Amino acid sequence: MTESNQATIQAILTELKDKKGALLPILHAVQNALSYIPPESIPEIAQALNLSRAEVHGVISFYHYFRDTPAGKHTVRVCRAESCLAMDGRALETHVKETLGVEYHETTPDGLFSLEAVYCLGNCACSPAVQIDNDVHGRVSPQGFDEIIAELGASV
Amino acid sequence: MSITVYVPCDSSAVSLGANRVANAITQEAQKRGIDIHLVRNGSRGMYWLEPMVEVATSNGRIAFGPVQTSDVASLFDADFLHGGEHTLSLGLTEALPYFQKQQRLTFARVGITDPVSVEDYIAHEGYRGLKNALALSQADVVKHVTDSGLRGRGGAAFPTGIKWNTVLNTPAEQKYIICNADEGDSGTFSDRMIMEGDPLVLIEGMTIAGLAVGATQGYIYLRIEYPHAYDILNTAIANAYALGYLGDNIQGSGRGFHLEVRQGAGAYVCGEETSLMESLEGKRGLVRFKPPLPAISGLFGQPTVVNNVISLASVPIILDKGGEFYRDFGMGRSRGTLPLQLAGNLKYPGLVELAFGATLREVLYDFGGGSATGRPIRSVQVGGPLGAYLPESQFDTPLDYEAFTEIWAVLGHGGIVAFDDSVDMAEMAKYSMEFCAEESCGKCTPCRIGSTRGYEVMTEVVNKRNLDKNIPLLRSLCDTMLNGSLCALGGMTPYPVLSALNHFPEDFGVSAEHRAA
Numbered sequence: 001m002t003e004s005n006q007a008t009i010q011a012i013l014t015e016l017k018d019k020k021g022a023l024l025p026i027l028h029a030v031q032n033a034l035s036y037i038p039p040e041s042i043p044e045i046a047q048a049l050n051l052s053r054a055e056v057h058g059v060i061s062f063y064h065y066f067r068d069t070p071a072g073k074h075t076v077r078v079c080r081a082e083s084c085l086a087m088d089g090r091a092l093e094t095h096v097k098e099t100l101g102v103e104y105h106e107t108t109p110d111g112l113f114s115l116e117a118v119y120c121l122g123n124c125a126c127s128p129a130v131q132i133d134n135d136v137h138g139r140v141s142p143q144g145f146d147e148i149i150a151e152l153g154a155s156v
Numbered sequence: 157m158s159i160t161v162y163v164p165c166d167s168s169a170v171s172l173g174a175n176r177v178a179n180a181i182t183q184e185a186q187k188r189g190i191d192i193h194l195v196r197n198g199s200r201g202m203y204w205l206e207p208m209v210e211v212a213t214s215n216g217r218i219a220f221g222p223v224q225t226s227d228v229a230s231l232f233d234a235d236f237l238h239g240g241e242h243t244l245s246l247g248l249t250e251a252l253p254y255f256q257k258q259q260r261l262t263f264a265r266v267g268i269t270d271p272v273s274v275e276d277y278i279a280h281e282g283y284r285g286l287k288n289a290l291a292l293s294q295a296d297v298v299k300h301v302t303d304s305g306l307r308g309r310g311g312a313a314f315p316t317g318i319k320w321n322t323v324l325n326t327p328a329e330q331k332y333i334i335c336n337a338d339e340g341d342s343g344t345f346s347d348r349m350i351m352e353g354d355p356l357v358l359i360e361g362m363t364i365a366g367l368a369v370g371a372t373q374g375y376i377y378l379r380i381e382y383p384h385a386y387d388i389l390n391t392a393i394a395n396a397y398a399l400g401y402l403g404d405n406i407q408g409s410g411r412g413f414h415l416e417v418r419q420g421a422g423a424y425v426c427g428e429e430t431s432l433m434e435s436l437e438g439k440r441g442l443v444r445f446k447p448p449l450p451a452i453s454g455l456f457g458q459p460t461v462v463n464n465v466i467s468l469a470s471v472p473i474i475l476d477k478g479g480e481f482y483r484d485f486g487m488g489r490s491r492g493t494l495p496l497q498l499a500g501n502l503k504y505p506g507l508v509e510l511a512f513g514a515t516l517r518e519v520l521y522d523f524g525g526g527s528a529t530g531r532p533i534r535s536v537q538v539g540g541p542l543g544a545y546l547p548e549s550q551f552d553t554p555l556d557y558e559a560f561t562e563i564w565a566v567l568g569h570g571g572i573v574a575f576d577d578s579v580d581m582a583e584m585a586k587y588s589m590e591f592c593a594e595e596s597c598g599k600c601t602p603c604r605i606g607s608t609r610g611y612e613v614m615t616e617v618v619n620k621r622n623l624d625k626n627i628p629l630l631r632s633l634c635d636t637m638l639n640g641s642l643c644a645l646g647g648m649t650p651y652p653v654l655s656a657l658n659h660f661p662e663d664f665g666v667s668a669e670h671r672a673a
Contacts, residue, residue: 020456021418023438028380028419049438062440062597065380065422077381081342082537085587086500086575087528119424119541119591120342121381123168124499124573125203125506134383138171 001040008033009041013048023049023059027066035071064116072107072114074152076100077131080117083124087139092128095142099149112153158191159237162210162217164267166199166352167384168345173224174207180228181209188232198353200267201507202254210249213239219246254523259485260509261493262470263346266353272391274399277356283401285475289364290409297368298324301471303479305491310336310427310464311539311568311644313490313557316471319461322451323369326459331371333362333413334436334455334462337378337385338420338427341540343571346495347465349507351378351385354469355392359415361468363406364475365461366413374415375455377432380422389417424541424595428643429462431597442599443643464569466495487513490556490567500537500573501527510555517551520574531576535584535660539568541591542648544655545581566651581660585653586614592649603646606637610653620665627666630657 001009012029016022026045030037037060046056060066078093097103100113107114123129126138130145137148163178164170178194185192199206200219208221209231218239220231227244234242246252260266269276277283289297302317323331335358339347350358362374378386393415396402404412418436420426426435430444433455454460470492474482483491490512496519498505503525510519520526520533527533535545544565546553553559560567575584592607610633616626634650641647657664 021436021438024418024421024435028421055439058440059438063421063423065420081591082541082584082587083343083499083573085584086573086579118381118422119595120340120344122339122345122348123171124343124345124497124571125201126168126171126206127500127505129171131381136167136171138168 001038005034005038005041009044013045017048023051023056027060031066036067036069039068069107073112074133075114075116077116077118077121079119079121079123079127079129079131081120081124083120084128087127089128092130092140092142092145096130096145099146113149158193160193160195160212161237162195162197162212163207164199164353165196165271165384165388166206166349167382168203169199169206169208170384172206172222176225177207177209177223177228180225184228184232190232190237192237195270197269198266198271199349199507200249200255201263201349202252202504203506204504205246208246209236211237211239215239215248217249219249219252220244221246254504254506254508257523258509259493259511261473261482261485262350262357262466263354263495263507263509264473265357266349266507269354271353271355271388272395274356274395274401277354281476282356282472283360285472286360286364286401286407288475289367290407290411294324294368294370297364297475300474300479301368304470304474304482305479305486305489306467306470306474306482307490307557308464309466309470309494309569311341311566313567316463316467319451319463320365320369322449323371323459323461326452328459330373330456330458331369332455332458332460333365333369333371333374334429334432334460335362335374335376335468336427336429336432336462336464337376337382338432339379339382339465339569340424340427341542341569341571343499343537343573344497344540344569345499346497346507346570348382348385350465350469351382352388355385355389356396357469357472358389358465359392359396359402361471362415363402363413364471365463365468367406367411369459369461371459371461372412372414374413375436376415376417377420377426377436378417379420386417386419393417423597424591425597425643425645428645431643432462433460440597442597445642466569485511487511487554487556488558490558494555494567494570496555496570496572498524498572498574501529501533501576502574503528512556513554515552515554516546516572519555519572520551524572524574527574527576529576529578531578533574534577535575535579535581535656537573537575537584537652538571539566540571541588542566542644542651543568543571544651545584545659546655547659564651564655566648581656581663582614582618582665585656585664586611586618588649588652588656589614592645596645600640600642600646602637602640603642603649606633606641606646607649609633610637610649614653617664623665627657627664
């Protein structure tokens, strides 16, 4: 682990470790800061909370949102739930995978986009929906997706 | 005097460009030297009109929509700030039939106020319920909720008053109020709309719950997929603290209540209350055995009220106007209103709050306007991913908990997802099994193994292989999941699967004779 990552994690642990039920807030803070939870940080987190490493690893692996590898610059989450399926979400899903050239849980070779599946973004009145980083996009056509991606790709 | 313009900050409106429209309006007004006061309100819930811009006039608020940035200059040209005519003019917002035909109790303020302004909240009848609650005994507050007939709006429909009463009567040093804001059910977004559009009604509801049962700490367990709601809730909570509506001494009463938002991490099962509490405690979201009930031994082993967002957000109006006022809406044992969420393939999707008792057909056609694609609606899933699929022959069922139970369906959280006739129901059944396998917490065997085996069997069925063997196998598997699972995830996945099979056997390559008795 780099020294700066180490310092970030220490600062997060100092700030949050005394909260009740602190593990999820800590993992969120780490992932927010570093884009992932480095496996080598697990012993430190475990020690701060008086947990076993297995317990911390178990929590990280249980939740779909937490990742143990660095995320791409942008994370694309495609909704796979029923409302989006009712509005041709399957076609959009196929298009997104083809356009980015990756499957779910993969990152494009240029490190620009990570692709994840999500089960409902609460945008069901504007299906199909895609979330890119924190921004939700509604009624996304394959062409609309290309435009959003082009805009993000161009801003690198 | 400046003119007030409203552009929603609701994330669905934003997903259609509301932020860009808000910026364009601000810039255009500056360019033209016009003084406007821009308010980022919640959404009125008419999503086919979003981004919907409203202007305050002496006659009331006038709506324009759907507005794109390219429309902004022409709106100014048409003097929309004074209600000028434009092709996007919709007239008075509250005269729009979709809005006018509703009975908005829980959503009374959504889309109207500035969501994070305590002053605006109070100016629109906010915090009246809390004021009443502070003057009542704890038992009387609980009695109002019991009398209202309010049942858990998260899906299980358990009477809220009974839950509160159990916590009230269980002595403990520390009790908790948890708001279940893990709105994972696909096709639902009413919780999100409240949290983004009127978070203070939820905060007030939780505060009343805390006072009623003697809990001084509340947690809102919010799904990670709602980052906008997270920001808005935190701002509203900070504002409530600043004005003495949260903290150690609420409005000088000497009684305290503290509130914190905690984020989930993308696990559907954490919407199950015991799994949610495990998660809040910092553990894997494994479902707990019941008993003990959370009301007796919940979060950190303490008596805990766990209620859905809509249940808690319905409490302030009950305490303001009395349990009887609320109970007078609805039918049978389903009292009050239910915010329905119209989603999927509908022409006019959105939020429709109605008293219980309207039929599904009324909602689908009178409000929803039929399918968006113009093709016939073939199937409707009500109540989220664990809800049954209903065929057209059941569209006259009234929206009422018991009426849905009678047809082996659930009303759940009020999500309604419509599919047109291009849907393949066997594919949907396969998807339900896949979803269950993906989201199972793994604690109980029927759900953990059953869903994976179910996905495999459905893959066979979709490929029309060995149907004589596989259809009975699927039924047997569903029977095991239904009766043997620890929680609703495994226990209710058979609802969409079997309802699809029973109502649409042709999609499974079998005839109606394969229906279960």
